[in-house]
Amino acid sequence: MNILNNDINGKIKSDDQTIPQGKRVFWQQGGGDGERDYIDICIKFEVILNGPGYAGPLNDETIQILHDDGISKIAIADRKRFAFIMKSGDIVALKIGLQKIYAVGIVVGDYQWSDLFGDVDGWSIQHVRRVKWLWVAPKDSEGQYLPKDFKANVLKQGTTLLLDNPKVLQWIDSLHLDFTKKYEVKDLPAVDSKKVQIEEIAEFLYAKGTSSNSIERLVSAIDDLQMIAKWYKSVDYVSEFETESYLIIPLLRALGWTPQKMAVEWKNVDIAIFNRLPREDQNLIAVVEAKRKGKSCLMAYSQAYNYAKDKENCNRLIVSDGLRYGIFVKHQKKYKLHAYMNITDFRERYEIYDCAGIKEAIWAMTPDWHYDA
The missing domain is CATH 3.10.590.10 (ph1033 like domains)
Incomplete structure (x- = not known):
């Protein structure tokens, strides 16, 4: 060359x-x-x-x-x-x-x-x-x-x-910076390229107390969503509405959330999730901010946070473009990126974000999730 x-x-x-x-x-x-x-x-x-x-x-x-x-x-x-x-x-x-x-x-x-x-x-x-x-x-x-x-x-x-x-x-x-010295940089973290298999996700959720029937439905849904998500990668434009309808909501349904507890376009929230009825602020448990495919999902955190900041019981913010999900959880009144996942590339962990990967991400989106310090 x-x-x-x-x-x-x-x-x-x-x-x-x-x-x-x-x-x-x-x-x-x-x-x-x-x-x-x-x-x-x-x-x-x-x-x-x-x-x-x-x-x-x-x-x-x-x-x-x-x-x-x-x-x-x-x-x-x-x-x-x-x-x-x-x-x-x-x-x-x-x-x-x-x-x-x-x-x-x-x-x-x-x-x-x-x-x-x-x-x-x-x-x-x-x-x-x-x-x-x-x-x-x-x-x-x-x-x-x-x-x-x-x-x-x-x-x-x-x-x-x-x-x-x-x-x-x-x-x-x-700035009077010294460009004459010989500088060293710290080593990069080891790359954990371990791919997570769907069976590992199932075993992880079972250990958390999820029923075998629920896990079976989830595994089937993930297979379908992976095919849809991979196909969407080849499509130039996918609307935010499609992202919600064909990727995010089906995953949430497979995780155990019922339509009654998921409100779409609720008070300017893309998807509002409630731990009980009626659909009121005090029952809001999670906010989902959706972006169309290819857009930054993590940069949507501030928008999700603005929706949830005055909702005392809202303990999760979920941002997604349908392919990737960032789950921020609240601990001691502050939200932190807890897990990140790509539905077409299952990873154990993401060192660049210092957060967990797909197993914890899936678990953190279930109705049964609770924060483990």
């Missing part, structure tokens, strides 16, 4: 990017978009990420797979810059959009591929570069980042691009 071409001026050309040889290079790297944000993951694990990475480490073979799958030449060029042009010692500004920077750091080591990041809120972004963050945006009292906001479009549209805007470079210089 001819990744680099030297021109007569002693510069390196990589597609539309021209990089001076022998000089430290500054990059801008996306950490999400208006819909999805994985800034916290990048900072916590000292990484920058790119994708799609489902085909495996970037090489001739996997590039051809991406091309055959319809990934554009521009997008493939972006991945080549990330894997083959960026180098250890380069400087990275982690950004979202065209105006905001959340962190600045130095690249440490070579390109890697890690399945640890195989499902980041639905994105397959296993292409990895390690970065020692030297400046990170502060947070406000609510734990939200306060990024450097240039109030103007000073950054470029794209994931991995050269950073050459004078205003941004001057601001980075004003």
